Amino acid sequence: MKIRSPQDFWSGVVFIALALVFIVLAQQYRFGTMHRMGPALFPTLVGVLLAGLGAIIAARAFVLDGLPVPRFHARPLIVSLVAIVLFGLALQYLGLAAAVVVLVLTGAYAGREVRPIETLVLAAFLAVFSIAVFVWLLGLPLPVWPV
């Protein structure tokens, strides 16, 4: 047996895996009856449906020709996610001004070319802009400085 459509095959696998997580976790709640549905019933129903669809998608990949999975580019993905997480940490402990600067300085490395001075200027501009718009103009309760 040869996988003729890797993209479909792996989507099927992902769907099955996620469905199983939900089905298994759902079993700790009360199932109830059709008349009085418990919290486990509907998720189990949808989970089984998803797993079934995943199985069909994966099985079909052995029959129908399809595309390979495109290459995962590690750098933009990982740098972006790290930048977002750092923003969260910085916002909690250092306030909005520092968080925006951290986010821009880190996030810029998700791109191909980084111009350090330009990025610094951009970070400063966006920090001032965000504080002006979100805190002063819109009055949203964001901590601006370290607490």
Add this chain to the structure above:
Amino acid sequence: METLSNLLFGLGVALGWQNVLYCFVGCFLGTLVGVLPGIGPVATVAMLLPFTFGLGPAPALIMLAGIYYGAQYGGSTTAILVNIPGESSSVVTTLDGHQMARRGRAGPALGIAAIGSFIAGCVATLVIAYFAPPLAELALKFSPSEYFSLMVFGLVAAVVLARGSLIKAIAMVCLGILLGLIGTDVNSGAIRFAFGQLELGDGLGFVAIAMAFFGITDVIINLEQEGKQEVFASRIGSVLPTGEDLRVCFWSIARGTGLGSILGILPGGGALLASFAAYMVEKKIAKPPRTFGEGDIRGVAAPESANNAGAQTSFIPMLTLGIPSNPTMALMIGALMIQGIAPGPQVMTERPELFWGLIASMWIGNVMLLVLNLPLVGLWIRLLAVPYRLLFPAIFVFCCIGVYTVDNKIFDVYQLAVLSALGYMLLKLDCEPAPLILGFILGPMMEENLRRAMMISFGDPTVFLTRPISAAFLLAAVGLLVAIAAPAMRAKREEALKE
């Protein structure tokens, strides 16, 4: 007559100076962000959502609607000048619009797009005013079983009309429903699928999902394939189309408006489908058969009218049934919930000022778009010159701040990161995010209606087939699936979506 007096009442609400201001701000910001290449209307609405938190429900919705059609129009500007559609519904505009720009006729292309959108918007507003109330009245009579079947039908229809593999799209709907069930179950109080995280008790944030799947993920994919852009910024000239242009385009605009208004109402319809259909129809029946694809102005007028009409009439199922037909409408429903309003047919009777004010504001918004876009084209063009390396960190900033300000929880920022990773993986596997968002919004409502229906019927599932309206919805859903799965239809659908 009643419609007229309702519209006048709505106009009274919408013309309050505050609402006019928010409508203007919405249109302006929407166009501003929409013009930027690589940011679609869903991401635009999601990023600008925090701007409406401090407002009441009516001004908030009026502003969001303004943002939506502003973004829609801004996308067309990008399509014509840069050949990169700012969003999928202006893909067809690039065909003839960019060719016009290459021949030095960028001005008239932008002008006819604005004029066509304006006419279409005005007509679509009337369509909403006439069709929404009877639909809402009908929906008020629905029992839970009918509502459940309607949602099944809505989801199936949305999926059938979406791009890509049908079965994957249905799987994405299911995944969306499951993600929507995370959090506290309203009936039993059980906190489901929270992985021991107390913060997940309120469920996943829909803003986080929308931003992850349509904002951050898009940036990451764009960064992988950064390419050269061709901007035709230097030679715009007059944006006013000639009398000849207007004469040629008259019927194209009329056809685009009609088609767009109808297709927008369908679940899964809206701007994207409308613009594709309008372009294809135009290519078939426009006379004299000039050369489409080489800068025919009708190839801009028809899809631009259609996508604006479709964008507006897609408010009908959202306002009257509480059912989103596309991801942007899902965001609107989310915005309503943030404002503490349960979406559904009761909105029209319980909050008439919201309902009619929003509809009337669409008129005002369309006037604003016209006066905003024609003179300000120069400003928008300068925005296009902003390189992506400056743009994408700004998108990060707006997404992160936006997601935090929904509930002021740091946890939501981490959610954004995790969901972005999920979105990236799914996109790489060629799974479209739109069905997932619809499932996410409808999931909890489906469960609740299913539970109530089963309660009433003493656990007898045949109730869905014995009640005629419910049976009709389910039958229609099955019919759609069968029709699409049939080989002949499938070939047609693929051909139509490819073009």
